[in-house]
Amino acid sequence: MDLNFSAEDVAFRDDVRAFIRDEYPVELHGKIDEGEELSKEDFLKWHRVLAKKGWIAPAWPTQYGGTGWTSVQRYIWSEETASADAIRLMPFGLSMVGPVIYTFGTAEQKAAHLPGILSGDVWWCQGYSEPGAGSDLASLRTKAERFTGEDGKEYYRVNGQKTWTTMAQHADWGFFLVRTNAEVKAQEGISFLLIDMKTPGITVRPIITLGGEHEVNEVWLEDVIVPVENRIYEENKGWTCAKFLLAHERTGIAGVAASKRGVERIKSVARAEQDGGQPLLKNPFFKRKIAELEVDLAALEFTELRTLAGESSGKGPGPESSLLKIKGTEIQQRLTELALEAAGHYGAPYFRSFGEGDNESAIGPDYSRRVAPTYFNMRKTSIYGGSNEIQRNIIAKMVLGL
């Protein structure tokens, strides 16, 4: 056992640092720390820089455009990007549908879709949840009926409603779970379809969340015609792709590096905030909460490292990744609680003035500008990607055998 990075890893880390320092778009500096809402263009700026360098998809196999990094190097990469306050790329193409396509797709599907994911030219969204299918995802009802078109080709006619579709307002394509057989057990009648979001019959409607953000949407599908070639893997075997993708979604969901950055940020806020004539960081109650976060974060970090070590010795991410999701999201949420607490009275002002757009400057200190909306918004993390209750069920069943 060895806690230290090898000389190669240290050299790699220095390369990564230099690259981020020199190439990270200047105009994006500070956007994460300030909790700003990011535009499509913000995401794409950083995406294009990484695509050009060939570092856009570290987790992918090299033959599809991966970097060939070891799991330790990938870990270093995520640490360094987070501590540099780099924006996190949208996962829908790179971490979700991309791996599904190169794992389950045909040669034609790989050729058609992987390049656009890597370049950032195609923005993807995820059509999973439905109003009646949240935690119980397999109960989804969006229906895809197969028919032969006048051109003699095979198509699906898709009808239904998806919800909580993140960033669908920007999406060019979406990957959807649809029901192709209602006669069998729920999981056995689902197919995985790629749908061009410009297809007639698709309506995207915004859902505004507690902090006033527009991140998620309802997606309505009405007689949407999809060529059968857009189905990934076999008909009625979509659940296999979905399970693969859900396990994939959970690795990296621990967000250790970003949370470390968050702790440092709160410490600097607590040095600036006054409490009874001394810095808030000197308040023993507040200080203890920071200490508890750091302790829990260290435990999470080494749990993630153990998982990574397991992966590099050939074990894929297993149900243990549910642990990372639960503890990672709890820490992320506690960070936002503490940031709100640190802001004191200045947690209350809303950054949007009455009616017209953002308040041009913060009401209180800059760091207080979005603490409350961020706290509200981050409640989503224990709900999305399989709620933390569902993650506990997975551990109970798959790990403990209960």
Added chain:
Amino acid sequence: MDFNLTDEQTMLKDTVQRYLADTYSFDTRMKAVHSGKGWNPAVWKAFAEELGILGAPFAEAHGGLGGGAVENMIVMEEIGRAMVLEPYLSTVVIGGGALKAVGGAIADAVIPEIIAGNVIIAFAYAEPQGRYHLHDLVTSARKEGAGWVLNGHKSVVTSAPYATHLLVTARTSGAQRDAGGISLFLIPASLAGISRRDYATVDGGAASEVYFENVVMGAEHLLGSVDAGLPVIEQIVDEATAAVCAEACGLLRVLQATTLDYARQRKQFGKAIGDFQVIQHRIVDMFLEVEQAVSITLMATLKLDTADRSAAVSMAKAKVGKAAKFVGQNAVQIHGGIGISNELSVGHYFKRSTLVEALFGSVDHHFDRYERIAID
């Protein structure tokens, strides 16, 4: 021992509850939020004229109903239940409380105007450096002739955009964090030299940063004695804190009840999610928190006129603050995605209860205060 409400108190509760149930729906409230004003003046007029509740804690000699802290608790719990935006807390509980505490000609003059709905008071006490320490004051009032000259900046003054009067804490002598040398003033919001930056708060209310620049105040604006304002300020803030706990009880009761309803209706895996034991126990824990919050709020309210006042209020606020976080977060969690959308009321109750958690002191602040007072 008797925890029953009197007939008059029961009538007050029923009156407010019925009025709000009939006229103050969630949609109506959101209209006021989106009006750009953060309140609805017509509701205030109805409180004064139709319901007569603005006189609840005032003496009959002033035209009030002859009540006190329990009456404020009753009204504030209903205000929480309906998420009322209008400024009962700052005007009646705090402004009225200060006037009752100092008495005299100014009380005789202003209390009837509060009861009539003509005077709306905003409490300008917080400062950027002060956090929850009431005596950490940079705002100063300098003696000049018979009156005073006020300078300073007050933070997040709730209801200031539409208040007729400001209740201001200021240093009249001593150093920034001295307990002595603090005075309390009640001034018209229109005095020359007062400027504001108005904004909405995350819970849909309205507040301002208030700046005083050489504001000339007459001697008649001083409430109580010069330099000896802190005991009065602590008293009215304790009374306000107890009232905020009562508001929280109303908010939490709705959060818990709404969540229970949802758990009964929402079906996943072929049954109501309320059939899962993990959800049942969570809602049971929410219920336990709410009941304890109600109990400790009652305890603090009944001790407001005793020597245990400060310890009791800090106990209550610490307990209620913890309850607010637990109940609010779990209400959202059990609702799942729609708990985070702006469409349902549950998210708005969560936002309000989040602000209430920090109002007049966080959980840590009140544990600390309780330890200092009560544990040697």
